[in-house]
Amino acid sequence: MNPKPRILGIETSCDETAAAVVDGDGRVASSVLSSQDDVHGKYGGVVPELASRRHIETVERIVAAAMQQAGLPWSSLSAVAVTRGPGLAGALLVGVSLGKALAYALKVPLLGVNHLEGHLASAWIDEPDFPRPCIVLVVSGGHTHLFLVESAGVYRLIGRTLDDAAGEAFDKAAKMLSLGYPGGPAIDRMARMGNAAAIRFPRPYRKRSTLDFSFSGIKTALLYYLRDLDRSGKARSVSDIAAGYQEAIVEVLVDKAFEAVRRFHVKALAVVGGVSANTRLRALLTERARAAGVHLSLPRAAYCTDNAVMIAMAGHWLFENGRFNSWDMEADAGWTLPESHGPVERQGPLQGQARRSSSPGPVALSAGRKVHRGRAHA
Numbered sequence: 001m002n003p004k005p006r007i008l009g010i011e012t013s014c015d016e017t018a019a020a021v022v023d024g025d026g027r028v029a030s031s032v033l034s035s036q037d038d039v040h041g042k043y044g045g046v047v048p049e050l051a052s053r054r055h056i057e058t059v060e061r062i063v064a065a066a067m068q069q070a071g072l073p074w075s076s077l078s079a080v081a082v083t084r085g086p087g088l089a090g091a092l093l094v095g096v097s098l099g100k101a102l103a104y105a106l107k108v109p110l111l112g113v114n115h116l117e118g119h120l121a122s123a124w125i126d127e128p129d130f131p132r133p134c135i136v137l138v139v140s141g142g143h144t145h146l147f148l149v150e151s152a153g154v155y156r157l158i159g160r161t162l163d164d165a166a167g168e169a170f171d172k173a174a175k176m177l178s179l180g181y182p183g184g185p186a187i188d189r190m191a192r193m194g195n196a197a198a199i200r201f202p203r204p205y206r207k208r209s210t211l212d213f214s215f216s217g218i219k220t221a222l223l224y225y226l227r228d229l230d231r232s233g234k235a236r237s238v239s240d241i242a243a244g245y246q247e248a249i250v251e252v253l254v255d256k257a258f259e260a261v262r263r264f265h266v267k268a269l270a271v272v273g274g275v276s277a278n279t280r281l282r283a284l285l286t287e288r289a290r291a292a293g294v295h296l297s298l299p300r301a302a303y304c305t306d307n308a309v310m311i312a313m314a315g316h317w318l319f320e321n322g323r324f325n326s327w328d329m330e331a332d333a334g335w336t337l338p339e340s341h342g343p344v345e346r347q348g349p350l351q352g353q354a355r356r357s358s359s360p361g362p363v364a365l366s367a368g369r370k371v372h373r374g375r376a377h378a
């Protein structure tokens, strides 16, 4: 087997069309991304049908651009990794179809990547030697999940949100405050001008011993706060509201992440996913990590939100473990992430195609990852 495999990653699970080439030593040869904010912005959320249509229009161009940016021939690819789920069914189908066609034409293995595992792998993009065991908090628009990662591709879910994801709480608040879509960056910007102590929002589960999260209550608290304020006729200070709201979410995330570090006696913590781009979250994590002597990894902004580099990285884990997919692989919108990926007996690239990539014992992660926040209703 090629000692340094080169993998093309493709991501179309939601509203980003992305492709990237990553080498086995972790070198990112290229990364190209086309965001659909212009398509969905006016609806205040992702419209699944429009997302699929835009993916169809752009994905081939994006993949070709990634190969061109890498300056590499198609024949140099060792495998094609594509997000198989979870996500929007129609959107996933576009990437999966192209990924299959490319892998088949190039006679290389097909790797169906779980989007969540992609986010997990993003902790190792800029820091290939980031230590394990470690805690990884995946905090995005569809997920708030704490993992104990033991080795490459071997991890355990130790906590998760019981209702809304943190990114969803940011997006909903931005909508209530008419700050536009996507909401997280808008709240982040507003909060910088506000006083976080002016309005105190609840910190759900902060003091509880569980490593699970709950963010739906904080959203309701904001709704009531705005309703009462409107009734009183007082003016809103949007920046103070944004700062107070953000602080509540950030404190809960930071406390739980460090509680996990303490409980599992590890010395390294990574926080990944779209919300990890939040400036206040990054500042507080950095402060706490320094005080606690914990090795902290935060992806650069481009690798926090959806991208294809992380899909190619997770593809490397699957490749190393011989987890290849067969040509009948289908997109799986509600794909639960198997609790643990371990190595399977190594096989030659193409014989291994018959093996499915998912292992038994899935944990129930949020199946409708993006659909609940994504539909442009209400």
Ligand code: ADP
Residues within 6 Å of the ligand: 014, 139, 140, 141, 142, 143, 166, 167, 168, 170, 171, 182, 183, 184, 185, 188, 273, 274, 275, 276, 277, 278, 279, 304, 305, 306, 370
């Ligand atoms: P998903 O994979 O679930 O679609 P992403 O990883 O693409 O999510 O992240 C998108 C989410 O990240 C959105 O909910 C968005 O509001 C949030 N987000 C992005 N930047 C920030 C930020 N600076 N502060 C808070 N949330 C953010």
Ligand code: MG
Residues within 6 Å of the ligand: 115, 119, 140, 141, 274, 305, 306
């Ligand atoms: Mg994502």
